[in-house]
Amino acid sequence: MRAVEIFAGAGGLALGVSQAGFSHDAVIEVDRHACATIKANQVQKIRPVIDWPLFEQDVSRFDFSTIQEGLDLLCGGPPCQPFSLAGKSLGHSDARNMFPATVSVVRQLRPRAFLFENVKGLLRRRLSTYLEYVRLQLSYLDIRQGNGERWEDHLARLERHHTKGAGEEVYRVLVRAINAADYGVPQRRERVFIVGIRSDLGVEWSFPEPTHSQDELLFSKYITADYWERHEISKKSRPTISLTLRRKIEELKHEIQSERKREWLTVRDALKDLPRPERTVSSPPIANHTFIPGARMYVGHTGSVMDEPAKTLKAGDHGVPGGENMLLHPNGKVRYFTVRECARLQTFPDEYEFPGPWSATTRQLGNAVPVLLALVIAGSVKTRLSSVRT
DSSP: OEEEEESOTTSHHHHHHHHTTOEEEEEEEOOHHHHHHHHHHTTSOOSSOOOOOEEESOGGGSOGGGSOSOOOEEEEOOOOGGGOTTSOOOGGGSTTOOHHHHHHHHHHHOOSEEEEEEEGGGGSHHHHHHHHHHHHHHHOTTSOOOTTOOHHHHHHHHHHHHHHTOSOOSEEEEEEEEEGGGGTOSBOOEEEEEEEEEGGGOOOOOOOOOOEEHHHHHHHHHTSOHHHHHTTOOGGGSOOOOHHHHHHHHHHHHOOOSSOOEEOOOHHHHHTTSOOTTTOOOSSOOTTOOOOOOOOOBTTBOOEETTSOBOOOOOOBTTBOOGGGEEEOTTSOEEEOOHHHHHHHTTOOTTOOOOSOHHHHHHHHHHOOOHHHHHHHHHHHHHHHTTOOO
């Protein structure tokens, strides 16, 4: 099946889509550092082999008439800064808002399905109306915004059309916030996914059920102790638990679970076979696994603990990552995650390398879609598309 990726970044979503079995007609990204990362990995031994036709240019200037008809999947991550909790959150009024360009690309290509990712901030009350506007535009592509028409007025027109039921939706669109940790990513990373299936296909689809759970991690730690034994953590080195957590564990002991999930993966799970960068020089060297000095804690930025999923990796303000990109040791000291460790937490394969300055690579990783999560969702879409013929 064929795919096109817009706003590709460093390629996390595209890599997961490739692993799901799609081949790319085009991968489009304007940032030169991100394009340099993709180019560097096109000559590496990545599986599947990255042979994406890469276009270093603005999506709004790309000639989509060059894409052959019958595209199966359009995917991408429109820039999230306008909606990020960490930024100014200007939303639709931000010049970096690329949802209008995204809707335009869907309108031009009419793929069988699309898959877009963005920050959870889209669900905040003051932005949720704009998210609904995006959803309705994607559903009714032929009802376009008029020249000089305010987006609020266009939204009202779309709502009236939708409630009247006068026209068939071009796409059936689903929106859901997903925690990557629930799908085997060693990171608490909540993101909004917008998935649309062309209505004429008659395809039934729903978001994949979570495969991992926090309760299972608690069960493994404090009931069976399998987690600690697997990592050879002595009893005296295991953390003490609060009264609230103790009550939760007592409840878990008595729960009957017919279908057991797997446990959330932790920082320790993800990094267990990597040497500590500040102490060990590995031979041969591990790509991007270099100690970065200067980490410090401050209010609200205390780093990630070893025995929980990492906090959400951030792109950082002006390229400088914050406390979420640090590891908090049991003795209270912190250090920055190396680029390789960040890549592990975003489930990139170790063969995938990140050239360029630290600020650029951490920004790419902070903006990336975890490869494993992309594989799970894109794979589910592909399974349903494979069941129908156009």
